[in-house]
Amino acid sequence: MTEITNKSGELPAAIQRFVLHWGDMGGQWGVNRSVAQIHALLLLSDRPRHAEEISETLGIARSNVSTSIKELIAWDLIYRVPIQGDRRDHFAAEGDVWEMVKRIAEGRKKREFDPAAAVLRDCLAEAEGDPAISTTAHARLEEMQDFVDTLGQWHEQMMRVPKSRLVPLIKLGSRAVDLLGPLIRTKK
Secondary structure, three states: OOOOOOOOOOOOHHHHHHHHHHHHHHHHOOOOHHHHHHHHHHHHOOOOEEHHHHHHHHOOOHHHHHHHHHHHHHOOOEEEEEEOOEEEEEEEEOOOHHHHHHHHHHHHHHHHHHHHHHHHHHHHHHHOOOOOOOHHHHHHHHHHHHHHHHHHHHHHHHHHOOHHHHHHHHHHOOHHHHHHHHHOOOOO
């Protein structure tokens, strides 16, 4: 079994660089840096780790590790792993990258997209029949609502596609449009 830390207890350079970069990316996406770094460490770990070990390895306060672990569990990105003979909680990350991305997408949709879509629906309903709302503003609200509804439906459909079929579809990229050509109606 390969350890993620070297004999001195430090992370190898490539692992440390990834953990730091994942933390920076998390910060850019609105996720606490510590949360993202802990996720990166557990993602690359070959065994479950307890909070004290995570704290020591990353140089993060134990209280911050506890809070971050709760957030990662809420996102369903890590889980508790019982270790016989050790009363401490140990944690491991979802190891399937596709499943991890799927869970992140679903979590972000629930926390960000769905509330924004609900506010947009309320705004459009409030704008109906209000003479103070210009036709331009109303039309753009409707267009935005149509876009949000379409994107939400697409998301729901993609979440149901099995990984075995989704991966080749994603790898097709823009070639999918070429293959579907005449089946896709375009507005001009």
